[in-house]
Amino acid sequence: MSTLAEPLAAPSEPTTVELTYREAINAALEDEMAADEAVVLMGEDVSADGGVFKTNHGLVEQFGPSRVRNTPICENGFMGVALGMSLTGLRPVVEIMFADFLPTAGDAIVNQLPKYRYMSGGQFSVPVTVRSISGALGRFGTQHSATGESWFMSLPGLRVVTASSPGAAYELLRSAIHDDNPVIFHEHKALYGRKGTVRRGAIADLGKAAVLREGSDVTIVATLLMVERALKAADQLAADGISTEVIDLRWIRPLDLATIAASVSKTGRLVVSEEQVHAGGWGATIISELTMAGQSWHAAPRAVSLPADLPIPYSPPLENEIIPSVERIAAAARTALGR
């Protein structure tokens, strides 16, 4: 058995399995490639020993090097290739080894993928999934630590999604591949080893946030690595008698404002926890949208974010320090509650 996880037998009825985040991504890729010959995986070294982050184990053995295709180093070029493939019937999944390289493919991502259908008057669909390996804490330095989750959130025609757990990764990656539109799928490199429950065969709803924990005093919205930190913060807060609702935002585009608004209507307090600068991100957008919609707050909303004016440093203690911690998230919630 060369794959990390058993392949999907009957995709109709989800079966519950324990997988790592890495295995969950592998399983989603395997299930989609097995179900649809049009799905291809491409990127730098995607087939080399399971890929750089070992998410692709067994895929080249199962589907061959034509569908699990190593590319030369040229992100903008192979993103354009993926677009061309999608126009003629394939459903490429493109691996971008570090989110920091998304701007290297800037033209393809900004001017091509989202606009191609539009500027043809709807003649095409562009079912391209871009897997962006995101996030800090790898001590990779300032050019290899971005999430980029909000970089493309303003682009009509695109979708952007983030995976915070094995279960979410499996279902959301399948959802991204199934969608007929370009989707940027963000995985966090610090999560690959996490274990969790995966409903093999299930697929996530498009554009739906997930309420992971219900609560009545304060709402925390988070993505990627911040979700588990928010959940831990909620545990700490519970010890102090504070009831926290934790929402995994999942989709950055479209934003599920309804789910967040419903939660904040109940709690009146909001903390956005984001591994990104607050300016120009989903956290700011949510707070703005709610405020514009007339949200009344029990306390001013708060953001736990990366520093506005500091790139991500290499030095390990400094990198640790700038990434929002459980303590900082909990502290923000406490402040919102006046405690």
Place this chain on the structure above:
Amino acid sequence: MSTLAEPLAAPSEPTTVELTYREAINAALEDEMAADEAVVLMGEDVSADGGVFKTNHGLVEQFGPSRVRNTPICENGFMGVALGMSLTGLRPVVEIMFADFLPTAGDAIVNQLPKYRYMSGGQFSVPVTVRSISGALGRFGTQHSATGESWFMSLPGLRVVTASSPGAAYELLRSAIHDDNPVIFHEHKALYGRKGTVRRGAIADLGKAAVLREGSDVTIVATLLMVERALKAADQLAADGISTEVIDLRWIRPLDLATIAASVSKTGRLVVSEEQVHAGGWGATIISELTMAGQSWHAAPRAVSLPADLPIPYSPPLENEIIPSVERIAAAARTALGR
């Protein structure tokens, strides 16, 4: 006299002249190039008959083809060249013919310019100015109409500035070129023919928004083309007895939250008018920051923006329709006032 505007004689005492926006940019370039041999202008066809948008008239005649340098078509490449120039003592000004091509230089803009000083531990300064020719209403279609003014607002190490009038363009472009850090300077192509007063010899403060009209009922914050529309909306509103404060935001990074907060503390009402999708932009960031700072609103703030889910269309009436109009800006202000 080959230049559009008289060169600056005595830069110490500003003299007031009437120039078009195009001439103001030309004057800023000329004054900076005359004052400092290290300033060079580069980009596609920058020296060909004044450049594609005729902002560079007379510069190659005055400063020669080495300092007014036509490049091959390769935005990422020549942005990297500009970076290399800046490391060895020059102060390049790079013209990007359409803001839509900024992503073509995505790596240089995201991973190089803002981070280069940082990752060297402060060994360099990177005095590169990027002139981005921005904005819609040219009937250039969906790949040539972006402003991109908020695309890079989350990047520590960078500055981003926008010019709404001839006077602002002159002073801000000089300020950008003077700064020792990378600055993206956005000019709007629909404004090139506008006339206005320029204080030749003056230079704008870094990071300062400009209150263009004082008022007490509602604050409108705008950039680029939206500024003149906001001013016209203020005139219309005045006819209805509504007193409008109009702020030209100018700097997207850093954001001058203090000026806006002071205004909104007075008016209690805010309209952001932006030629961009609201998600992930400066408008959302301002509303979020004010809300987080505990701003109390007389009425919910409002945004007049591009549609969330529509690229900019070519069809002229449709393009006209989606760009925020004077009427829509005025209507948003009226709604905020309950009228």
Place this chain on the structure above:
Amino acid sequence: MSDPLSPDHVAWFRKMLEIRLFEEKVQELFMQGAIQGTTHLCQGQEAVSVGAIGAMRPGDVQTNTYRGHGEALALGMAPETAFAELMGRSSGCSGGVGGSMHLIDVSKGNIGANAIVGAGLPIAVGAAVAFQIRQQPHVALSFFGDGATNIGTFHEALNMAAVWTAPVVFIITNNLYGEYSPLRSTTPLDDLARRAGPYGFPGVIVDGQDVDAVHGATSDAVERARRGEGPTLLEMKTYRYRGHSRADPAKYRPEGELERWTSRDPIELLGARLAADGRVSPDDQAAMRAEVQAEIDAAADRAVQSPYPTLEETERYVYAG
């Protein structure tokens, strides 16, 4: 080149006339304000569009550029549909939202007209690789300019095409200028076909004024690709009679250059051969021109009757499904 004249030549001649008169009409409509914004005309380059597109077979596809009216018409887009697109009308090929730079028709194998220099090349490679993966016997062509050979995607696309032996033909429409810049001011060589060298596939210089030469070289390259032998880079030596775009009076040209090129006008060259051969007399050619002109005028008149789209109508162009 002296291929035996075939019936295609008459059709080609007519198509080249159609492109020429279409472009002239676009210019006129521009002056009248019926078309707004910008437009990039291709008068002088008709033999490249017609000769190369003529080498395509059903199922083959191509990408081109903002200067793509010639390819679009050669592929069979009705002039009315093209005019309507340029006018931003709902009966345009892209419902009026694309405009002059995006004459696209997937049903005719026209899978892209791109306003970003160089962006069409990797897209064509992607289509070609998809044909390989699905074992379809099709070929992808990509048209682009001399200036586009300086941008990274050119290199990236040619490299990938070579490594994967993709069935793709790269066609440089070398009209000597990238916007206002003469080739040699931005590019260190005259013969761009040499740029195929480091990819290990052939680069061929072609007389872009001679539709037979264009057709012959492209057919060879297309069939080579179809046989699984990989890509070819074709350099079509040609010229654009007009400036880069509407805004450009093309004052940068050396004196006499335009005249040297119009003296080898591709339509006149073919017309002379058709006349010499006795296939289509000068009078018949004039009649044909008048006929095409009438069609073009009528097409423009009909296009302008098409309504503008509403924003609502165009919403479905954004997301599929």
Place this chain on the structure above:
Amino acid sequence: MSDPLSPDHVAWFRKMLEIRLFEEKVQELFMQGAIQGTTHLCQGQEAVSVGAIGAMRPGDVQTNTYRGHGEALALGMAPETAFAELMGRSSGCSGGVGGSMHLIDVSKGNIGANAIVGAGLPIAVGAAVAFQIRQQPHVALSFFGDGATNIGTFHEALNMAAVWTAPVVFIITNNLYGEYSPLRSTTPLDDLARRAGPYGFPGVIVDGQDVDAVHGATSDAVERARRGEGPTLLEMKTYRYRGHSRADPAKYRPEGELERWTSRDPIELLGARLAADGRVSPDDQAAMRAEVQAEIDAAADRAVQSPYPTLEETERYVYAG
């Protein structure tokens, strides 16, 4: 190559040893957790770094990559400063915020170590053009890998350098792999020097294991550039003994390949010549190695004593002025 042995050879030999032992120490510190994250070692490539850097003159500059420890040390960075940077300490060359991929020292002409493939090339061209504009007699070098020759910036940089006759030398450290991919799986030719062809400047294949060959070819190219004759592309044929990065056991290598390369180890080759020539006996070489090892160990010991920076201290690295 059989240049007469010069005093430089002893210094080169020592520097190559320093680089080798530095990299081995880095690996050891990694295992111990004293260095975290990732690192890209250059054992086997020392002759390229030392021979090429040796061709630089005061005022010349270079850019390199995440695999740039060799160039940094060859340019004279103290091992202690480099170790401190890898450990994220404030006495590192970049105050600890850069890390293994960014050993930079502007005072030594090291104007960049980039973690983005291909990004260093245009930066070097920019420095070279700046020298031209300011009429300074300096040259810029750019080191990059074989895999980097497939990305757009390679093409864009070489094209600009050619058009502007910029004083720049492009140095491909062709170690046969880009991460886990063998050269020929991503690149359609073996001799990357051929990639100079379409830019009209020379491409030269160099034995990257022979420090004299490297130094000679680089000196020629540097002096050519300094004379105003423009760029050169040098292809250094070499090999990295370790995997791509810490995470890579390099299982993808064909059997015997590593052994074929270690049998032409650049340090041993030079050591054998120094011994044969009677300049430095094997015993003296062993003593030198021990001495360098002691220096390296001491440097690492001192580096680890340096404090971590505070976030506040690093704020001044973000904006100038």
